[in-house]
Amino acid sequence: MKSVFPYDSVELSPNGREVVILDQSQLPTQEKFLHLTTAEQVFYAITRLKVRGAPAIGIAAAFGLAMCVNRFKTRSLTALENEFLRVKRYLYISRPTAVNLMWSLDRMERCFYATKQGLDAAEEKHAIEVMRNALTAEARAIKAEDVKMCEAISEQGFSLLRPGCGILTHCNAGHLAVSKYGTALGPIYLAQQQGYSPRVYCDETRPLLQGARLTAYELTKAGIDVTLICDNMAASLMAQHKIDFVFVGCDRVAANGDVANKIGTSGVAVLAKHFKVPLYVFAPTSTIDLDCVSGSEIIIEERPAFEVTDMYFSKRMAPKGVRVYNPAFDITPASLITGIVTEKGIIKPREIKNLKKQK
Ligand code: MRU
Numbered sequence: 001m002k003s004v005f006p007y008d009s010v011e012l013s014p015n016g017r018e019v020v021i022l023d024q025s026q027l028p029t030q031e032k033f034l035h036l037t038t039a040e041q042v043f044y045a046i047t048r049l050k051v052r053g054a055p056a057i058g059i060a061a062a063f064g065l066a067m068c069v070n071r072f073k074t075r076s077l078t079a080l081e082n083e084f085l086r087v088k089r090y091l092y093i094s095r096p097t098a099v100n101l102m103w104s105l106d107r108m109e110r111c112f113y114a115t116k117q118g119l120d121a122a123e124e125k126h127a128i129e130v131m132r133n134a135l136t137a138e139a140r141a142i143k144a145e146d147v148k149m150c151e152a153i154s155e156q157g158f159s160l161l162r163p164g165c166g167i168l169t170h171c172n173a174g175h176l177a178v179s180k181y182g183t184a185l186g187p188i189y190l191a192q193q194q195g196y197s198p199r200v201y202c203d204e205t206r207p208l209l210q211g212a213r214l215t216a217y218e219l220t221k222a223g224i225d226v227t228l229i230c231d232n233m234a235a236s237l238m239a240q241h242k243i244d245f246v247f248v249g250c251d252r253v254a255a256n257g258d259v260a261n262k263i264g265t266s267g268v269a270v271l272a273k274h275f276k277v278p279l280y281v282f283a284p285t286s287t288i289d290l291d292c293v294s295g296s297e298i299i300i301e302e303r304p305a306f307e308v309t310d311m312y313f314s315k316r317m318a319p320k321g322v323r324v325y326n327p328a329f330d331i332t333p334a335s336l337i338t339g340i341v342t343e344k345g346i347i348k349p350r351e352i353k354n355l356k357k358q359k
Contacts, residue, residue, distance in 0.1 A: 001151050001181060002193060004222040007033075009176045010056050010143075012063040016070045016136040019063045021051045024176055028217035039068050039087045046094040046101075049208065053177020054251045054287055055146050058100030061091045062139035065108050069135050077116070077127045084112055084135075096299040097260055097329045098251040099289045104142050111138040146179035149284045152343035154186025157247065157282060160346075161187060163196045165244040168234060170203045171262035172214035173249025173282060183282035183341075184247040185215070192224050200226045201237055205262060207308045207326065231264050238275035246272045246279040253281070253288045257334030257349025258295030263327050269336035278338040285342055290357050295331035303328050 011020045019036040025048060026032045034050065036042050042064030045051050051060045068087045074080050088105050095101060115134040116127075123130050161167075167188060174185035181189055191198045200219055205211035212228055219226040229237065237243050246268055250261040259265075259281050272279040292298060305324035310316050318324070334349035347355075 001154060001186075001190060003175065003180050004189065005175050005180075005218075008180060009053075010051055010060045010063065010179070012066060012136070012139060012143075016066055016132070019060060019067050021045055021060060022176070023050045024052055024214060025050045027176075027213050036064065037067065037071065039064060039090055042067070043091060043094050046091070052210070053172060054098035054100040054249065055149075055178040055183070055284060056176070057095060057098050058104035058286065059139075059143045059146060059179060061094070061101050062104040062108055062142045064091055065105065066132075066136045066139040070132050075128065077131065080128060080131060081112070081116070084109075095301060097301045098287070099292075100251075100286050103286050107142065108135060108138055111135060143179045146284070146286070147181075149286070149343040150178050150181040150183060150186050153183050153282055153284060153341055154181055154190045156341050156343070156346055157184070157187030157280065158190040158194070160245065160280065161191050161196060161198065164199065165196075166199045166201065166242045168201045168203070168237065168243045168246045168268065168277075169215060170211065170231075170246075170248050170265050170268050171205045172210040172218075173247075174215055174218045176214050176218055177249065183284060184249045184280075185219070186282075187247065188219070188224060189222060192222065197225065199242075200224055201229055201234075201243060202226055203229060203231045203234060203264065203268070205264060206231055207311065209312055210262065231267075234268055235271050235275075238271055238277055243275075243277050246277055248279070248281055250281050250283045250287055251329055252292065252298050253283045253340060253352055254292040254294050254298060255290045255353045256294045257337065257340065257352045258298075259283070259332045259334075259337060259340070259349075260295060260298045260300070260329045261332060263330050266330040266332040266336070269332045273336050279336065280339050280341050280346070281332070281337050282341045285344065285355065288342070288352060288355060290353065290355065295333065298329075298331060300330070301328040302326060
């Protein structure tokens with residue numbers, strides 16, 4: 001699969017001492033890269049959506065942890081361990097909904113203790129260096145595996161498409177949200193490369209406009225036929241038979257097949273059911289949380305009111321002091337989902353519970 005972008009949205013510098021991200025909060029008007037060198041900067045980048053999208057958040061957190069360990073000056077493995085755990089706990093709560101964040105940080109912790117336990121007498125003298133190398137390699141492996149996952153999930157999704165079909169997408173589950181290519185947008189890139197000329201409709205995705213600012217940006221850059229619509233226009237397009245599929249990403253899949261994704265996804269799913277448009281959720285296995293019984297257990301992040309009233313408006317659009325409810329995600333019940341596309345295959349939501357737990 002070819003990438004249309006010369007850069008990735010999240011990287012670790014070759015010396016492992018900087019996390020380099022494309023600042024997604026500045027898109028589409030500015031392509032600005034940030035070089036993060038502290039845990040606080042990584043935390044801030046995640047909370048302010050400078051790096052966003054479930055897999056990209058997980059990768060950024062793992063890179064952040066490796067970067068902090070590489071920068072921490074000490075000769076004591078115990079001091080390094082304390083610093084590792086401090087940064088891990090801190091980044092763990094930067095956002096609550098996307099399980100990739102916790103999944104990748106827990107994986108880094110398993111790597112820390114496996115490395116510590118495996119140190120032989122010769123290595124103990126160089127324990128700090130061995131640990132730094134192991135954690136840096138683990139963080140890079142998390143990203144490399146995500147690239148492979150995106151390729152596989154794109155192939156799976158591509159198998160559903162036919163030339164000239166219309167796809168509605170919500171939020172951004174593309175190149176920017178992952179290591180490379182995307183999940184829900186991956187099949188669309190592949191379809192374009194195979195000459196299928198897909199037509200994409202992208203919801204603007206209120207209030208933070210991930211669809212307008214990010215999906216429209218990356219698909220336009222790739223020369224894909226994309227039409228931007230306001231979130232309340234999807235029903236009208238479905239009624240006109242312009243949409244053959246809905247493809248969306250996700251932040252967490254519960255064991256019963258319920259899915260958390262960007263606020264507005266469940267509304268699109270209700271419409272898709274009404275208009276008999278198949279809706280597929282793209283979920284790498286790193287996003288599947290078998291410990292979570294159903295969608296009602298998923299913590300939905302609530303974000304500040306100014307994102308609804310002021311942000312992206314040239315002047316305030318609501319009266320001062322008005323009460324605002326700003327949930328960043330919603331739960332789409334399993335019953336509204338046609339299939340969950342994973343890198344291993346396309347499965348029915350009710351089959352999620354049969355998957356093997358992802359370590
Ligand atoms: O708040 P965001 O922009 O991080 O929300 C992102 C989404 O909801 C995406 O659809 C999801 O993370 C999947 S990214 C492949």
